Amino acid sequence: MNGLLFIYVYFIAGLQADLLSKTLLDPYKITDEESRSLKEENSEVRGGFEDQSGCITKECSIGHECRLDDFGKPFCACAESCPNDDPNAFICTNQNISLPSECELHRIRCMCKKRMPQCADQSFSHIHLDYYGPCRQVQECSEEDLSQFPKRLKEWFEDVADFLETDGRLTYRQAKKTSAAIWKFCDLDLSKDRILSHREMRPLITSLKGFESCIKPFLHQCDDDSDDEITLEEWTTCLGIDSDNVEDLCGQLSADEDTAQETK
Structure with a gap:
C-alpha cells in the first residue's frame, strides 16, 4: 500500500471511529x-x-x-x-x-x-x-481492479483494526484472535444473524467509495443469490478466507464485547 493511500486509510479509519459509529447504529x-x-x-x-x-x-x-x-x-x-x-x-x-x-x-x-x-x-x-470525504472524480472499476480488490480490502481491514487497537477502541483480543476481515463482518452485522443487510453494508460503502470504486461491484459479486444480502459464507468465499469455525469466532467476538462493556 503506497504512502498516500495509507494516509488516506488512516484518515478514514478515524472517521469510522468518530463518524461511522453513529451511522452504523442510527444515521x-x-x-x-x-x-x-x-x-x-x-x-x-x-x-x-x-x-x-x-x-x-x-x-x-x-x-x-x-x-x-x-x-x-x-x-x-x-x-x-x-x-x-x-x-x-x-x-x-x-x-x-x-x-x-x-x-x-x-x-x-x-x-x-x-x-x-x-x-x-x-x-x-x-x-x-x-x-x-469531499466529492472527487472516482475512476471506473476495471476488471483487473476488481480481481485485485479482495486483497486490498483485507489489507484495509487490517489497517483499520490496527489503528483502532492502537487507539484503544478495539482490544488486542478482538483484533487479533481472527482475521480482520471476519472481525469487520461481525462488527457490521448489528443484528448478529450472520447476514449483512443493505443497511448494514452501507457504512462500509460510504467509507470506501470515495477512493475505491470497486466496493459496490465487489459486494454485488459476493451476493451469489442476488438477494441484496451477504451471508457469512458468501463473505468468506468472496474474500478467499477459510470458513472453518468462523461462526463460532463471531460469537466469541460478540461475547468479548459484552464482557468489555460490563467491566467499564
Whole structure:
C-alpha cells in the first residue's frame, strides 16, 4: 500500500471511529457532545417560557435542535446552524455536492422537506450521504481492479483494526484472535444473524467509495443469490478466507464485547 493511500486509510479509519459509529447504529443520532451543546443552547428562555425541563431532556436528531412552542412545549426543528469547524468532517452527497458535515446534510434536508424559504433547491429534500470525504472524480472499476480488490480490502481491514487497537477502541483480543476481515463482518452485522443487510453494508460503502470504486461491484459479486444480502459464507468465499469455525469466532467476538462493556 503506497504512502498516500495509507494516509488516506488512516484518515478514514478515524472517521469510522468518530463518524461511522453513529451511522452504523442510527444515521440520525447526534453525538453526546452535540447533544450537550444543543441542551446548553436551548436551556435559555425561548418563546417567553423559562425552560426548566423541556429542552434540557428533549433529544433531537442530527441536523435538528430543540425549541419551545407558544405553550412552552419542546419540539425538534431544523437546526439554524451546524458546528462545521472540523475540516475532516466533509461528506459527498448523492447529488455530488460536498458539504462540511453530516449535520449540514440533515439540516438542509430538513428545511427542504418542510419547504422552508431557506431551502435552495427542493430536490435537496431527497439528498443523502454518498460517501465520506469531499466529492472527487472516482475512476471506473476495471476488471483487473476488481480481481485485485479482495486483497486490498483485507489489507484495509487490517489497517483499520490496527489503528483502532492502537487507539484503544478495539482490544488486542478482538483484533487479533481472527482475521480482520471476519472481525469487520461481525462488527457490521448489528443484528448478529450472520447476514449483512443493505443497511448494514452501507457504512462500509460510504467509507470506501470515495477512493475505491470497486466496493459496490465487489459486494454485488459476493451476493451469489442476488438477494441484496451477504451471508457469512458468501463473505468468506468472496474474500478467499477459510470458513472453518468462523461462526463460532463471531460469537466469541460478540461475547468479548459484552464482557468489555460490563467491566467499564
